[in-house]
Amino acid sequence: MLERIEYIAGMIGEQRHLRALRDGILLGMPLIIIGSIFLILGNLPISGYTEWLNDLGLAPVFAKIVNGSFGLMALVAVFGIAKSLAEFYDVDEISAGIIALSSFVIVTPDLISKAGSGISYIYLGSSGLFVAIVVGLISAEIFRFFVQKNFTIKMPAGVPVAVEKSFAALIPGLMVILVWSLIYLLLGFAGIDNIHTLLTNTLGKPLGVLGSSLWGTLIIIALNSFLWLLGIHGANTVIPVIQPIWLQNSDANRIAFQAGKELPNIVTNEFMLNFVWMGGGGATIGLVICLWLFTKSKNNKAMGKLTVAPGFFNINEPVLFGLPVVLNFKLLIPFIIAPVVAAVVTYAGMAMGLVAKPAGIIVPWTMPPIISGYLATGGKISGAVIQAITLVLTVVIYYPFVKLMDNADLKEEAAEEVFNTDDKKVIS
Structure with a gap:
């Protein structure tokens, strides 16, 4: 039964469209984090700071940087998703990504004013993620279909590779753009002037x-x-499907935070990565602290020393596969309960207004707890305090299970020492 579950989950995790989705969104993470840095710099919780920035003329510059990085999430994602999927099919991934990017712009409605026309930042950022996902995946599929069916322009030998690739992408790219242009036209005839609204309502x-x-x-x-x-990478299997929602929620909070309005969402990308999965999946920060401070067996103490430092930076592969946690059903209950408790306690604190909500600032997932809570909430001390509370709770949850495991390991080590001693006596 377990082998069957493992096989199915493994297939889901390696499914090409989910991998493309995951890799495409990850492509934009450097920009998102850079934008978050300037979001923090533009909104430090210091009396008179924002007024000082305005006086210097830096506030609009910081806002422009945030929009030009964080606000391009969908634009980067559509390129990255198409590129990743095309790479899986072993066709020209750069051309596929560029053509998907063009298709995304074609189906996105223009803002028209006396000064001219353009595309709103709203659709280039998180609000455009669903369209970016659909356009990226479908564009790459259409592109690879025509390439693999040899509907391409062949160039004579000796032509530079860059020129050859450009002409090879011409017909497949034309077909992709024609398909999305036709969709844009048909939606207009149907009275639907915004594909983003349509997909957000149906999928979002x-x-x-x-x-x-x-x-x-x-x-x-x-x-x-x-x-x-x-033993299945849970994050690779589960997160690609749901992360666009978390990122949308993060961006909605970011926009509200910049405008000085009430933050609308509690569950965001940083809520999950910084407040729930402290230490990594299973909130294993509590586990590595227990191994480090409260175990007596040689193996567990050594494992605690090796895993506590990576654990504080939310890297838990050493403990997952070294202890191990994987296939260790003695730790089943705390491995599920610890992150659940962290989520419930943090959610309750934010819902009651005792803890600041995540401010849409994407903190690197390797940022240690306490610091990450302070930064993710826009410099609110309550974000650090709730992390300290939930960190202690995860230690309390893991402690009895670690002690039971440690006591059993101590007995095994003692028995092994006796056995080795008896062997030495027999030999002598």
Whole structure:
């Protein structure tokens, strides 16, 4: 049964479209993090700081940097998704990505004014993610179909490779753009002037219920932990489907934070990565601290010393595969319960207004707890405090299970020492 589950989950995790989705969104992470840095710099919680920035003329510059980095999330994603999928099919990934980017611009409605026309930042950022995903995946599929069917222009030998690739992409690229142009035309005839609104309502709302609600979040957490216990990379299997929702929520909070308005969302990308999965999947920060401070067996103490430093930077592969946690059903209960408790306590604190909500600032996932909570909430001390509380709770949850495991390991080590001693006596 477990082998069957592992096989199915492994196939899902390696499914080409999900991999393209994951890799495409990850391509934009450097820009998102850079934008978050300037979002922090533009909104430091210091009295008179924002007025000082305005006086210097830096506030609009910082805002422009944020829009030109964080605000291009969908634009980067559509290129990255198409590129990744085309790379899987072993066709020209750069051309596929560029053509998908062009298709995204074609189907996105223009803002028209007396000064001219253009595209709103709204659709270039998180609000355009669903269209970016659909356009990226479909464009790459159409592109590779025509390439693999040899509907391409062949150039004579001796032509530079760059020129050859450009002409080879001409017909497949033309077909991709014609398809999206036709879709744009048909939607206009149907009275639908915005594909972004259409896809957000049809795809975004059902996923939004799962990705934004507490109960949906708990399901995702439990599934992620269960897959990790089977030795399957839970994050690669679960997160690609739901992360666009978290990123949309993060960006909505970012826009509200910049405008000085009430933050609309609790469950965001940073809520999950910085407040729930502290130490990595399973909130294993509590586990590595228990191994480090409260174990007596040689193996567990050594494992604690080796894993506590990476654990504080949210890298938990050493403990997952070194202890191991994978296929260790003695740790099944805390591995699921610890992140669930962290999510419930943090969500409750934010819902009651005791803890600041995530401000849409994407903090690198390797940022240690306490610091990451402070930064993710826009410099609010309550973000650090709630992380300290949940960190202690994860230690408390893991402690009895680690002690039971450690006591069993101590007995085994003692028995092994006796056995080795008896062997030496026999030999002598």
